[in-house]
Each structure stands twice: as C-alpha cells, then as structure tokens.
Amino acid sequence: MNCRLAICQTNPKLGVVADNLQSHHQWLDRCIAENVDLALFPELSLTGYILRDLTSDAALTLDSPQINELVARSKDVSFAFGFVEHSRDHRFYNSFIFAEDGVIKHVHRKVHLPDYGIFEEGRYFASGNNFTTFDSKHGRFGFLICEDAWHLSSGWLHFLQGADVLLIPAASPSRGIETDTNHLASQQSWHALCAAQAKFLQTWVVRCNRVGYEDGVLFDGESAINSPFGDVVASAHQSDEDFVIHQLTDSPLKRARVETPLRRDAQANLVRRQLAIIANDPDLSALLDND
C-alpha cells in the first residue's frame, strides 16, 4: 500500500446536518488541493454526538440526495465519514461510509454501543453485527467506531481478515483531570489502546477524534496515526480543528510482520474450536448470554 492519508479533525455542529455537509465539502476541497488519497472524518461527523431525541431527525438514508452528493466527491478523493443511518425498516445506526470512485464502497454500523457513564447510544441506535474488512484502491481497511476499538476482539477480527489499516473514528468525551501527564486520563487510555492494537495486530492505526464541546463535554482531539510498530508517527492538536497528512506505506507492515510473525501464528481455528466448546458448556456458556 502507498496512501497519502489525511485526518480531518473537525468540530461538528450538533444536529445541523446541512452545515456539517457544507463543512465536509470544504475539508474535501482542501484534501483535493493537497493531493490526498484518503481522508478520515470523526464519528458522527455529519451530525455531532449528543443527539438524544435528534437522532431520528438527523438521520439520512444511504440513497438520500445529501449522501449521494457527498459521495460523488469521492471521484476525486477517497474518504470516510460518520452519520446516523436511517435503514429501510426505520432503525437508526451509528454508521460510517467509505466512499471511493464516486460510490459507497463500504458501510460499517457501530457494533459496540456504550450505555454507561455519560453514554446512551444503546437507547437511540441499533447495533451493527459484523466487522468486515474491505479493499480499497489504497489498501485493505477495517473500521472500528470509537467503542468498537475498546473490545479487543473487534480489531482482532480485522487482523484475521488481513487489514493493513484500522480506521478508528471517535467522539471521545474527555475526562480525568487528576493526572500528572499532559493528557486527560481518557486520552491516555486511547494512547495505550491504539499503540497496543497497532503493535500487536501489526497494522497502521488511524484514529480521528473530534474536537469541540457539547453541553460542557469536551471532545479532545489528539487524533493520531500509529505505525505497525505501535509508535505515534503523526498527531493532531489537543483541542482545535486540525488537518494532518501522513503517508501510509507497505514497508513497515512487512518489516513488523517479518520481525514478529503474529499474523502467521494467530491460530484462529483454535479460537473457533474453543468458542464452540465454551458455547456448548452449560457453565461457561452463561458467560456468553448477553452476546
């Protein structure tokens, strides 16, 4: 792979899809001017995050004119953005579209909807049911929308499918001021998580976290790119909108996997056998009841 990737670290307006669409077009103008191959926006980039009862009002169908018009821009630059997807049967998903060559190449519906602390996604969204890796002309990608990434099995499924890059759009509410580092506690967790996923799944990890405040909650940016060795190779501003470009190449993927062939030795079939055993064991299967 050889992909000039741009992180568009935006600050969406809450529930104002028309304005956010317009700003997406402006960010894409910039991407095209700077010869970007692929642009990544944050979670729910078309709508903002704390939607509550706005969820259904802010939703768009995959064949809506707004989505069509935006996706058409991908003739000039591949890009991925977040929105509320209104399905044919009137469910609402926290979804991400990967657009390329003027069409929708892939849709990921967020699987893990957090419903604790300040989160209430389970109240408003239906849950996706798969982590499917897909090929683009710029490489093989897998989406993990924010909380998806906190469940290590999600990234591992993309790993098994041979992902080169994990795309992690996020809207992460910052918290934890009792820290002696230069980062809020929530941000430190993200650093550790992305570094670990990149290093042990041996992929590029691109996290695009939004910025701005909603109802007193700060989304604290610091979008970043981790190489397949885990180290941060590019990062964005802590609280302002930002635009960061980095070249993702095949070479470090190869070097990491030659050095430590984790992918070769993953033993996925062992996991499959073991899952079947757990599912058939009356004591252990109780642990899976909520899944």
Add this chain to the structure above:
Amino acid sequence: MTNNIPSPPTCNVELAERVLVGFLKSETQRISMNKAVLGMSGGIDSALVLELAVRALGAKNILAIAMPYRESSPLSLELAQQGADKAGCEFSVIDISPLADAYFAQHPELGEGDTEAARLRRGNVFSRLRMTALYDQSAAVNGLVFGTSNKTELLLGYGTQHGDMASAINPIGDLYKSQVVALSRHLGVPSTIIDRPPSADLWQGQTDEEELGFSYDAVDALLYAIVEQRLSNNELLEKGFEQSFIDLINLRVQRNQYKRRPPLIAKVTGRTVNLDYRYARDWGT
C-alpha cells in the same frame, strides 16, 4: 472525624486551565455572545472563575460585580476589588442593602430575628437578590452569568437554590474545593484571597468550615472516594474515614439532590420536558 485523612483529590492545573477556558469560550461564542458578568464575593471561587473568564473572553468583556449588604465584611469587598484589579476587568459595586431592607421591613421576624432559621432565610434572600441583580446586569451588557459553585458545594448542597447556584454556565462545578485552590494558585489569584478562610459571608464572622462542621480537605477526600472511586462503606472505613462522618456526608448529599436538578414535572403527556423529551442544551450549535 477521621484518623488519617486521605489526601484530597489532585488536579493537573495546566489541563484544567485548557479545558475550562475552552469551555467558557465555546459555550459563550456558540450562541453568538462574547461577554460575561459574575458576582465577586471576595472569595476564591469567584476569583478563580474571573481568571478563567478573562482568559476565555478577554478582560474587556468581563464585568465583575460585588454586591455587599451593609453588614457584609468590608474585607470581602476589598478582596473582590483586588481580584478584579488583578484580572484587569471592569468592576462595579451594587449595594443590595436597600433592596434587602425593604423586604425585611415587611417581614420583621426575618430582619431582626437572630435565630438560625432567620439567619438562614436572610442569607437566602441576599443570595437571591444578588442573582436578580446579576441576571439584570447580564441583560444590560448582553452577556452570560458565569457560575461560581464548585463540586464540593454542589454535592453538599451548600448553596442557595436560584441564588448563588444560578448561572448560565459554570466552569468550576466539576472541581472539588481542593482542586479550586490548586488551580487558583496556578492562575495567580491573589494569595490574600486564596489564604482567607472560605466564607459565604452570610453573617459576620461566618466561615464555611465552622458552619459545615468539617474541613474542605476532609470532605473532599471522602466525596472523591465515594463519587469518583465508588468505594464501598467498608473500603471507606479501611481508608480511615469514620462511620459517623461517612453517614453524615452520604445523607447530606442525598438530601440535597433536589437542589441539583430542575423542578419535578408531573407527567401527563407522552413526552415530558427533560424526562422523555430529551435534547442537549447545545442543540443546533
């Protein structure tokens, strides 16, 4: 109250400054406003909010107002002035004595009474008159009222509902008092203000810690352990907190929950405001 009091919560002051200044800026400018008013008591909370406000909106956009009653401590007014001078913003004084006295004249039992109940009612009247003046002044300058209640006060219910607890936005409502002190030092609040024993100045010689019956450091440590760390009663005892102190604070926090919530609304329709008609306040911005 406790044997070995655990330390009160710490605060990364650089991070707190960035988050809170950004908050004031964002939540003001997104509704196309750029001015703020705040009540200056001469205490640390309002002095801190003033420092944050000046960094967010610029000193020329902030109006700091002291609102003494004729029995208020002259030192409070002097320190309020000091805080405003240090921050470099406009400072004005509104004497609430004629307003309060006019009301007390109609309710002599309140104006002259020296019982605890009378003192409490008088304190609440002062607090709500100040709120009335602040909101009026905010309309005059087309600004927002910035709140100055900290998390310790909010949890303990140590404030007047619709009085000093009222504001448009509050940058320090999620900081414990000990964190307020740390951030105030970082932002250069005058040490005369930081080192003065906290007081609501509701009557002469009042101090918070004497009235509450415990120190801020002790209650901050306990509240932090209960609220943030979710420690069980046994774990609190192991940490060195006494059962009577734990019970006192738990009860106080619970009894004052009403102050932290909007009024209850009797539900009769399908979508009741704030209950199942749910929108963020920042809707559309």
